[in-house]
Each structure stands twice: as structure tokens, then as C-alpha cells.
Amino acid sequence: MHDHPHAYTLPGRLLLIIVILLPIVGTWGTIYLLAESLPGGQYPVFLFAAPYLIISPLVLLLGSLALRRLGYCVRKDDMVAIDGEITALLSPAEESAYEGISPSRSTAFCSTCNKEVVIDDHYRCVHCRWPV
Numbered sequence: 235m236h237d238h239p240h241a242y243t244l245p246g247r248l249l250l251i252i253v254i255l256l257p258i259v260g261t262w263g264t265i266y267l268l269a270e271s272l273p274g275g276q277y278p279v280f281l282f283a284a285p286y287l288i289i290s291p292l293v294l295l296l297g298s299l300a301l302r303r304l305g306y307c308v309r310k311d312d313m314v315a316i317d318g319e320i321t322a323l324l325s326p327a328e329e330s331a332y333e334g335i336s337p338s339r340s341t342a343f344c345s346t347c348n349k350e351v352v353i354d355d356h357y358r359c360v361h362c363r364w365p366v
């Protein structure tokens with residue numbers, strides 16, 4: 235469930251891409267900029283990569299918090315409360331309560347889960363919380 239391949243929303247994916255590219259571009263850029271000014275010799279790539287490898291997880295963490303604060307879901311299973319606050323997925327107990335749903339509940343095809351699923355009162359798939 236938490237490792238759903240499409241678990242991240244567009245803003246969440248953009249954030250992930252930035253976090254993945256940051257160390258690569260940053261390391262390359264640092265080496266490129268310093269190549270002329272450094273004294274000759276061999277330098278381990280890790281020396282240049284280390285600062286970015288430290289910064290990237292922080293960017294992901296702070297970026298996720300900032301996006302949620304701004305009202306963007308980072309993951310599709312983020313829940314938007316009535317007051318606009320976004321919280322993480324249902325607890326496992328609540329989840330299993332949904333699983334034993336009565337047949338009167340409506341169903342719909344969820345493109346994210348790629349199957350017929352039970353939907354909640356807000357027309358969202360009970361499995362991935364994505365609107366159907």
C-alpha cells in the first residue's frame with residue numbers, strides 16, 4: 235500500500251525529481267566550477283557529493299512539509315481534512331473497517347489500482363484514496 239508505484243502526486247513527483255537530480259547536478263557543477271582552481275591531483279567524487287547527499291533528504295523533508303502546508307498533497311494517500319489540513323493515510327484499523335464494507339456501498343473503476351474498487355462518500359477509492 236505505502237509502496238504503491240503511483241503513490242506520489244504530480245507536485246510530489248516533481249519534488250522527488252528535484253531531490254534525485256540535486257546531488258547529481260550539484261556534484262557535477264561543483265567539480266566543473268572547481269576543476270580549474272583546485273591544485274592538480276586525484277580527488278574522490280564523494281568529497282564533492284557529500285554536501286548534496288546531506289542536503290537532499292532535508293530538501294525532501296522540508297519540501298514535503300511545505301507542499302502540504304500550501305495545500306498540495308505529496309502522496310495520493312494524503313488526506314485533506316475539512317479545515318484544509320493534510321494528514322497521512324488512514325490507520326490500519328480504519329483501513330480494515332473499510333475492507334469489510336457492506337455490499338450497498340458503491341463501486342467504481344480506479345485507474346490507479348487498475349480494478350473495480352469500493353469508493354467512499356467523497357468518490358475516492360478506499361484503497362489509494364485517489365478520486366475515481
Ligand SMILES: [Zn+2]
Pocket residue numbers: 344345346347348351359360361362363364
Ligand atoms: Zn485506487
